[in-house]
Amino acid sequence: MDKNLDKAPRSFGATMLAVAWSFIGLRRRSDFERDVGALRPAYVLAGALIAAACFIGLLLAAVRVATS
Template sequence: MDNSKSRGFGETMLAVAWSFIGLRRRSDFERDVGALRPGYVIVGALIAASCFVGLLLAAVRMATS
């Protein structure tokens, strides 16, 4: 993979965030397929999933208190 085309962690997090909520354009996805680093995508997905679960737990705690 050519490192000049690879995305940084911030750009990867942005791509993961858009993908997580389902608002990613196909053209952006196809452009990012070869440029995103798999390790960054995994870490970004774990961070996003943790935030989502935390928000759900907070909402449930507020609703039941």
């Protein structure tokens, strides 16, 4: 694979996928190393905030179901 293609900026969707895998702890080291220079920091921050909001919403929904 061409090294220049590996460092091409990733799209928001690809960044969200990388954040999702990292968020649950199932990211392969080789994928992480490939993405280190290719992920846009603004996309990573936005993806992390979206993932955290979804996680908190899921926890709140689980608590509401458990206590009703």
